[in-house]
Amino acid sequence: MTERQSQPVSSPSSPQRRRGKNGDGDKRHDAIYRAISDAIIEHRLKPGARLREDALSDVFGVSRTGIRKILQRLALEQIVTLTPRRGASVTRPTADEAKDVFDARQMIECGLMEAVARRITAADIDELRDMAKRERDALRVGEQSTAIKLSAAFHERLAQLSGNATLADFVARLCSRSSLILAVYGSSGHLGCESHDHDELVRHLEAGDGERAKTFMSRHLKTIESSLSIVEEEDQTPDLYRIFAE
Amino acid sequence: MTERQSQPVSSPSSPQRRRGKNGDGDKRHDAIYRAISDAIIEHRLKPGARLREDALSDVFGVSRTGIRKILQRLALEQIVTLTPRRGASVTRPTADEAKDVFDARQMIECGLMEAVARRITAADIDELRDMAKRERDALRVGEQSTAIKLSAAFHERLAQLSGNATLADFVARLCSRSSLILAVYGSSGHLGCESHDHDELVRHLEAGDGERAKTFMSRHLKTIESSLSIVEEEDQTPDLYRIFAE
DNA sequence: GTCAACGAAAGCGTATACAATGGGGTCAGA
DNA sequence: TCTGACCCCATTGTATACGCTTTCGTTGAC
Structure with a gap:
C-alpha cells in the first residue's frame, strides 16, 4: 500500500540531503x-x-x-x-505489581478458556502444538531468550483465539509484564511456563473441555507465580528510591 | 482548567522568545x-x-x-x-469492538466485585454514594455530559477499590471506550447506567455481599448493552474506509 | 455538460536546533 | 580525609523548519 509504484518525479536537481529513508513510512x-x-x-x-x-x-x-x-x-x-x-x-516491577499482574492473568486468561475451547479449530490446535514444540526445542538447545518469547507468544495466541481482541490485547500486555517479573523475581533455573503444561492445555482444548482447560490454566499460572521468589531484595544498592520516593 | 493563572517568572533578563511556559513541566x-x-x-x-x-x-x-x-x-x-x-x-467503534468491550467489562468488573466487597471501607461507601448522588443530580438538571463522566468515574473508582491497579487501569480504558460506544450506538433517551443501579450496587457492597454485587453488576452491564441499538448504520457518509480498506 | 488531469494548498512526518535541568566531578575548606 | 559547594557536561524537553503526501479546486478537452 505504501510502496511507490510510480517512479517519483523528485526533482533531480535536489541533492539528497536527507538520509533518503523517507519512503518507509512508519x-x-x-x-x-x-x-x-x-x-x-x-x-x-x-x-x-x-x-x-x-x-x-x-x-x-x-x-x-x-x-x-x-x-x-x-x-x-x-x-x-x-x-x-x-x-x-x-521497568523494574515491584512485588505489588507482580501480584496484580498474576491476579489479572488468573482472571482474564482463565475466563477466556471457555470461549477458546468453543471456538478453536483443528488448524489452531496444530499451530499451538507447533509453538509449544518450538518452545520445548528452544529450551532443550539452551536458547532461553527464544523460549521466553515463545512462551509469551503461546499465551497471547491463545487469548486471540477467544475472538475478543480487547481482552487478547490485555493478555498481551500482561505477558510482556510477566516476562519482566520473571526477570526480576524468577529463579534462574526455570523460566516460568513448563512447556509440558502447554501441551496438556492444548489437549484439553482439543477435547473441547473448556472447564478443565480453565482449571488447568489456573493451576499453570499459580505454578509460575509460586515459583517466583518475591522478596523485595533491598540488599545491595538499597534502592532508596523505592523506599522513600515513588 | 486550561487558563494559565500564574504568570511564569520567566527570568526578566531574557526576552521571552519562547511563549514562556517552560516552568510547568509536563x-x-x-x-x-x-x-x-x-x-x-x-x-x-x-x-x-x-x-x-x-x-x-x-x-x-x-x-x-x-x-x-x-x-x-x-x-x-x-x-x-x-x-x-x-x-x-x-474513534468510531465498530459493532464487534462494542461487543468485545462489554464482554470484557462483564468478565473484569464482575470478577472484581468479590475483592471490592471484601476490602471496601465506610469512607469508600460514602464516596461512592456521593458520586452516585452527583450523577443523579446531573441527570436531573439535564447535564448529560457531566452525568456520563460521573458514571464512568463511578465504575473506575469501584475497580480501584479492588486493590488491583492493573485491572483498575483496564476498567478505566473500557469505560472510556464504552462512552464512545454509547455515543455511537446509544439511543439518545437514556445514557447507559441508571443511577439507581449504582445505589443498589453500593448497598450490596455495604452489606459485604460480594456474590450479590457480582450478579447485580452483571445484570447492570447487560442492561446497558441491551439498551444499545447496535446496527452498523452505513447510511450517511457511508464510511467506505471500513468497507474496503482496514 | 461532464470527466479527467494538473496545480496549489493544507496538513502530517521527521529531523534538527536550542534551552533547561539534573548529575557528576573537582576543588577548597575544615 | 571527608564533606560541601560550585561548575560543566550529558541528556532530556520543546519548538520550529522543511519535505512529502494527499486532497480539493480549477481548467481544459471531449
Whole structure:
C-alpha cells in the first residue's frame, strides 16, 4: 500500500540531503518498536537498564523524535519507565505489581478458556502444538531468550483465539509484564511456563473441555507465580528510591 | 482548567522568545490530555470528529510536538484513531469492538466485585454514594455530559477499590471506550447506567455481599448493552474506509 | 455538460536546533 | 580525609523548519 509504484518525479536537481529513508513510512518505527520490545521480553535488556535516546537513535538510524515516540508507547505498556528528567529505563516491577499482574492473568486468561475451547479449530490446535514444540526445542538447545518469547507468544495466541481482541490485547500486555517479573523475581533455573503444561492445555482444548482447560490454566499460572521468589531484595544498592520516593 | 493563572517568572533578563511556559513541566501536557479525553468522554467531541494538530496546538498554546504526544497516547487507549496520513479523529467503534468491550467489562468488573466487597471501607461507601448522588443530580438538571463522566468515574473508582491497579487501569480504558460506544450506538433517551443501579450496587457492597454485587453488576452491564441499538448504520457518509480498506 | 488531469494548498512526518535541568566531578575548606 | 559547594557536561524537553503526501479546486478537452 505504501510502496511507490510510480517512479517519483523528485526533482533531480535536489541533492539528497536527507538520509533518503523517507519512503518507509512508519514500517520502520514498528520494526524498531518490536526490536526493543523483544529485547526486553527476551531479557537481553534487563530491568533497570537505561535506554538513552541518543544511543537508540544512533543504533537504529532514526532521529530522537521517532525514538521518543516508541519509548512513550513502551512506557504506556509499562515495560519501560519514563522518569521525567532522567530518561527511559526498563521497568523494574515491584512485588505489588507482580501480584496484580498474576491476579489479572488468573482472571482474564482463565475466563477466556471457555470461549477458546468453543471456538478453536483443528488448524489452531496444530499451530499451538507447533509453538509449544518450538518452545520445548528452544529450551532443550539452551536458547532461553527464544523460549521466553515463545512462551509469551503461546499465551497471547491463545487469548486471540477467544475472538475478543480487547481482552487478547490485555493478555498481551500482561505477558510482556510477566516476562519482566520473571526477570526480576524468577529463579534462574526455570523460566516460568513448563512447556509440558502447554501441551496438556492444548489437549484439553482439543477435547473441547473448556472447564478443565480453565482449571488447568489456573493451576499453570499459580505454578509460575509460586515459583517466583518475591522478596523485595533491598540488599545491595538499597534502592532508596523505592523506599522513600515513588 | 486550561487558563494559565500564574504568570511564569520567566527570568526578566531574557526576552521571552519562547511563549514562556517552560516552568510547568509536563503538568501542562497532562492537563491537555485530560481536557481532550474529557471532551471525548462527555460527547462534546463526537466519534468521527477530526482532531487537527495545528488547531489543537493553537487552542492549547503548545506546539505540535506536544499535541502529537498526547494524540498518540489517546490512540493507544483507542479513543482516538490515527490514520497514517490523515491525522487523528475520535474513534468510531465498530459493532464487534462494542461487543468485545462489554464482554470484557462483564468478565473484569464482575470478577472484581468479590475483592471490592471484601476490602471496601465506610469512607469508600460514602464516596461512592456521593458520586452516585452527583450523577443523579446531573441527570436531573439535564447535564448529560457531566452525568456520563460521573458514571464512568463511578465504575473506575469501584475497580480501584479492588486493590488491583492493573485491572483498575483496564476498567478505566473500557469505560472510556464504552462512552464512545454509547455515543455511537446509544439511543439518545437514556445514557447507559441508571443511577439507581449504582445505589443498589453500593448497598450490596455495604452489606459485604460480594456474590450479590457480582450478579447485580452483571445484570447492570447487560442492561446497558441491551439498551444499545447496535446496527452498523452505513447510511450517511457511508464510511467506505471500513468497507474496503482496514 | 461532464470527466479527467494538473496545480496549489493544507496538513502530517521527521529531523534538527536550542534551552533547561539534573548529575557528576573537582576543588577548597575544615 | 571527608564533606560541601560550585561548575560543566550529558541528556532530556520543546519548538520550529522543511519535505512529502494527499486532497480539493480549477481548467481544459471531449
